[in-house]
Amino acid sequence: MNKGWQITLILVLFGLFALFYQGLWGDPRHIPTVLIGTPAATFEGPDVETGQTISLDQFKGKVVLLNFWASWCYECKVEHEDILRLHQAFKDNPDFVMLGVNYQDKLPDAQKYLKDFGTTFSHVRDVKGQLAIDYGVYGVPETFVIDKEGIIRFKYVGPVMGPVYTNLTEHVIRPLLNSQPLASTPS
Amino acid sequence: MMIRAALLLLILFTFLPSVFADEVGETALDVQVREIAKTLRCTVCQTENIWESGAPLAKQMRDAIRERLELGQTEPEIRAYFLSRYGDYILMEPPKHGVNWLIWVAPFILLLVGGFFLYKEVVHWVKDTPTPPTQPLQPLDDQARKRLERELES
Numbered sequence: 001m002n003k004g005w006q007i008t009l010i011l012v013l014f015g016l017f018a019l020f021y022q023g024l025w026g027d028p029r030h031i032p033t034v035l036i037g038t039p040a041a042t043f044e045g046p047d048v049e050t051g052q053t054i055s056l057d058q059f060k061g062k063v064v065l066l067n068f069w070a071s072w073c074y075e076c077k078v079e080h081e082d083i084l085r086l087h088q089a090f091k092d093n094p095d096f097v098m099l100g101v102n103y104q105d106k107l108p109d110a111q112k113y114l115k116d117f118g119t120t121f122s123h124v125r126d127v128k129g130q131l132a133i134d135y136g137v138y139g140v141p142e143t144f145v146i147d148k149e150g151i152i153r154f155k156y157v158g159p160v161m162g163p164v165y166t167n168l169t170e171h172v173i174r175p176l177l178n179s180q181p182l183a184s185t186p187s
Numbered sequence: 188m189m190i191r192a193a194l195l196l197l198i199l200f201t202f203l204p205s206v207f208a209d210e211v212g213e214t215a216l217d218v219q220v221r222e223i224a225k226t227l228r229c230t231v232c233q234t235e236n237i238w239e240s241g242a243p244l245a246k247q248m249r250d251a252i253r254e255r256l257e258l259g260q261t262e263p264e265i266r267a268y269f270l271s272r273y274g275d276y277i278l279m280e281p282p283k284h285g286v287n288w289l290i291w292v293a294p295f296i297l298l299l300v301g302g303f304f305l306y307k308e309v310v311h312w313v314k315d316t317p318t319p320p321t322q323p324l325q326p327l328d329d330q331a332r333k334r335l336e337r338e339l340e341s
Contacts, residue, residue, distance in 0.1 A: 009300065016293050034274040104243050129247030136272040138230050 033136060033155045040064075040146040041134035048102050048110050048123040056099075056146075063176045064146040065098045067160075068132065069123075070105045071113035073140045079159030080117050086160065087121050089169060095148065095177055099124055103132050103140050143168070147176050220253050223262055227252075227269055228279050236279050 044055035056064065067083055069076040083100075090096040100123030102110045107125065114123065126132050135144060138157060145154035145168070154172045156164060175182055213221075224238035229245040237245040248269075255265045269277045281287040327335070 013297070013300075016289070016297070019289065034271065038271075104247075128250065129244060130251060132244070133248060133251055133269075133272060136274075 035136055035144075035152045035155060038152055040144070040150050040152050041131075043124070043131045043134065045124040045127060045131065048100070048107070048114060048125050049119075054099065054122055054124040059097045059099075060150065061148050062095050062097045063148060063173060065096075065173070066101055066135070066144040066146065067098070068101045068103045068126075068135070068137055068140050068142040068144075070103050070140050071109040072105065075159045076141045077117065079141055079161050082159070082161045082165050084118065084120060086165065086169060090173060090177070091120065093177055096173070101126055101131060103137065104129060145172050145176065148179070153182060216253065216256055219256055219262065220249060223252050223256075223265055224249050226266065226279050228277050230273060230277065 040056065042056045044053055044057075046052070047054050065086070087098045090098070098121040100119070100121065102123050102125045104126070110123070110125070124131075135142070141157075141159055143154070143156045143160050144152055147153045153176060154168065156168065158164070160168055171183060221238055225236050227237045227248065229235045229237045229240035229242055229248075231242050231244050232240045235245075237248045252265055255268065260268075266278075275281060275287070281290050283291060
């Protein structure tokens with residue numbers, strides 16, 4: 001067997017090992033979601049602060065941003081200011097709604113978090129974790145954007161800040177609010 | 188006495204767990220939940236299924252399976268639901284299509300390639316090992332022959 005074949009074989013073996021390594025130990029947060037372009041699962045649950053029932057159905061025909069968070073999540077604290085800034089930027093648009101989804105948390109901890117860090121929009125409690133499963137959530141923070149037709153158009157795992165914030169506001173929310181097609185899959 | 192005690196302990200440790208398992212009385216629904224949960228990956232763990240995982244999300248997934256079974260959904264329907272939420276990643280056993288075939292056939296390819304290289308290497312070693320020079324056998328002289336006969340007779 002000549003040298004060329006040997007090198008090719010070694011490269012193929014290395015590639016296989018890399019694939020197995022990625023499959024076994026890779027971060028699931030980098031796996032592309034299968035939910036983009038699919039109808040958003042409807043849900044209802046209690047408001048973290050008031051206890052009143054919030055349902056996704058009441059926002060039909062609007063662009064809805066869902067942000068999954070928890071009081072024990074460090075990255076949620078990191079993105080919190082930008083999340084508030086994002087709401088501030090679009091809150092006057094009647095076609096825009098922002099909802100926080102409190103995930104795997106204790107109610108007093110979640111309420112304290114909102115009191116300490118402040119909030120300007122509603123947050124629904126995912127009491128049984130069903131909402132997180134319906135949205136294929138791996139961990140928090142995760143952010144979804146649902147268009148006016150109720151289709152999931154964007155998902156991001158991790159804190160929304162910097163270039164992600166710019167992409168989300170300029171290339172996802174604004175086009176969706178103006179009923180413009182998105183340039184590409186912007187997740 | 189010691190051997191009897193050791194035997195008794197061995198019997199107790201061997202059979203008692205199964206006795207207790209019977210007492211727990213796993214229902215048919217529990218068995219179904221377990222069978223499905225074993226095939227689904229815990230998405231916040233590393234290489235662990237949701238039956239074995241202690242993560243809160245895994246517990247919620249087990250509860251979701253139970254609820255769906257109670258609603259009358261079948262095992263394939265429940266697996267399809269999780270697949271529609273998380274994609275192939277949720278399955279402990281990758282489905283046999285597309286690039287996933289690589290995962291199924293790669294171990295055998297590696298075995299064949301490894302075997303081939305081993306064979307080539309062994310053949311190479313055998314060829315390269317110098318054989319010691321052979322010397323023609325000298326016939327026995329009379330003295331040695333007599334000694335040999337004596338040794339055999341005694």
